[in-house]
Amino acid sequence: MQCESKATQTAKLALEDGTVYTGLAFGAVGTTSGEVVFNTSMTGYQEIITDPSYCGQIITMTYPEIGNYGFNEEDLERDCPALAGFVVRNASPVASNYRSVGLLGEFLRRHGIVGISDIDTRALVRKIRTQGALRGVISSQILDDQQLVERARKSPSLVGRDLVREVIPTTAGAWDSRLHSLWDYTGHRQGTDAATDAPHVVALDFGMKWNIARHLASQGFRVSVLPGTSSAADVLALNPDGLFLSNGPGDPEPLSYAIETIRQLLGKLPIFGICLGHQLLGLACGANTFKLKFGHRGANQPVLNLETNKVEITSQNHGFSVSDKDLPAELIVTHRNLNDDTIAGFRHRDLPAFSVQYHPEASAGPHDSQYLFDRFRELVLQGVGV
Numbered sequence: 001m002q003c004e005s006k007a008t009q010t011a012k013l014a015l016e017d018g019t020v021y022t023g024l025a026f027g028a029v030g031t032t033s034g035e036v037v038f039n040t041s042m043t044g045y046q047e048i049i050t051d052p053s054y055c056g057q058i059i060t061m062t063y064p065e066i067g068n069y070g071f072n073e074e075d076l077e078r079d080c081p082a083l084a085g086f087v088v089r090n091a092s093p094v095a096s097n098y099r100s101v102g103l104l105g106e107f108l109r110r111h112g113i114v115g116i117s118d119i120d121t122r123a124l125v126r127k128i129r130t131q132g133a134l135r136g137v138i139s140s141q142i143l144d145d146q147q148l149v150e151r152a153r154k155s156p157s158l159v160g161r162d163l164v165r166e167v168i169p170t171t172a173g174a175w176d177s178r179l180h181s182l183w184d185y186t187g188h189r190q191g192t193d194a195a196t197d198a199p200h201v202v203a204l205d206f207g208m209k210w211n212i213a214r215h216l217a218s219q220g221f222r223v224s225v226l227p228g229t230s231s232a233a234d235v236l237a238l239n240p241d242g243l244f245l246s247n248g249p250g251d252p253e254p255l256s257y258a259i260e261t262i263r264q265l266l267g268k269l270p271i272f273g274i275c276l277g278h279q280l281l282g283l284a285c286g287a288n289t290f291k292l293k294f295g296h297r298g299a300n301q302p303v304l305n306l307e308t309n310k311v312e313i314t315s316q317n318h319g320f321s322v323s324d325k326d327l328p329a330e331l332i333v334t335h336r337n338l339n340d341d342t343i344a345g346f347r348h349r350d351l352p353a354f355s356v357q358y359h360p361e362a363s364a365g366p367h368d369s370q371y372l373f374d375r376f377r378e379l380v381l382q383g384v385g386v
Helices: 045-049 104-110 121-131 145-154 210-218 232-236 256-265 276-284 371-384
Strands: 010-015 020-027 031-039 057-061 085-087 114-117 134-139 173-175 200-205 222-227 242-245 271-274 289-305 310-322 331-337 343-348 353-356
Touching: 010 114, 010 145, 020 104, 020 145, 031 085, 031 121, 031 145, 031 289, 031 310, 045 057, 045 104, 057 121, 085 134, 104 114, 114 134, 121 134, 134 145, 173 210, 200 210, 210 222, 232 256, 242 276, 242 371, 256 276, 271 276, 271 371, 276 289, 276 310, 276 343, 276 353, 289 343, 310 343, 331 353, 353 371
Parallel strands: 031 057, 057 085, 085 114, 200 222, 200 242, 242 271, 271 353
Antiparallel strands: 010 020, 010 134, 020 114, 031 134, 173 222, 289 310, 289 331, 331 343, 343 353
16 A cells, blocks of 8 residues: 655636636646536546547546556556646545555656646536537646636647647557457457457557557557558558558648548548547548547446447547538448437448447446447458458
8 A cells, every 4th residue: 555645735626617626636737728628427537537539628527536556567558658648536645455565646646637626616617518619727836726727728729730640659650469368358368469460450649559569469460550650552562461540639631731631532441440540530431520529538437339229328538529411321320328418430332441439448337338449450351361
């Protein structure tokens, strides 16, 4: 069990609408700005904090007690968090778990993540649900309300920004790490090394969670990871059997380079997209996207599979969605979000391409949608004649 004294330094969270919350500093001391959003997960805060999709955002956790099981080195989704800030009701001063190697506050300080605790997160979340996601500033250095509100109003919006370039890898590389034995209860292909003649998948990394790559490797694929800025020629030069489009942060519409790459590869390779990859596949096929009022973020989002008429409980993190308006006839909707009826998945009518607006790798979250990786493997194997 690890323990630390309760923080006593004052911190403030100011929103662009003029609202100011006063609490205690949590994590690194400093000032940060971003779009304030909320996540409804009860656990999995470490995976949430290290998910690159949160670049430019301040995360508010709706569950009141955060940090009680500390952090470990095995559940990281990236080695360096990209979120702008972190908000909790109560930051646990005690961490108790046999895998824990330290306290959450220590982890945030190590990575320079500014946070705030001891505010009314219920009131904050109600405001976001009513008004929509708001720009905000957290500071444990500047405590003047008006100055903080002005900073929040001047901070950049997520709309129209290319945040992918802030989180993608700079070079290509091979991926061979598989699912942790605690996670993989399926026994898929965990004991088999990806041989040189195994089906080869290129993953375009727009801010990919590591557990996605682990799933691909555990399916028996050879996995090559390319930066999301790579061209179609870069992908085809590796002679892959399939293409994976990863999650990532922000607005998909400014990513013209990714949309064009996907458009050129449609029909040449089986394609599977997740989250931002889903939106980019939609744009490449002629669909439109729009910004959701407050987004879908949490490990308990219900989705209806229209092909099986079964409900899947899913892990989600996105603030944009593919629009139903003028949806190309080539795209068949396969999944619907049951909270607001937005598109949660589609497949191409004629080509081997499909995607979902949630995280079937479920780190952290339910395992209902793991079958999608099996479906991708089947498409790839059909293409290579295995």
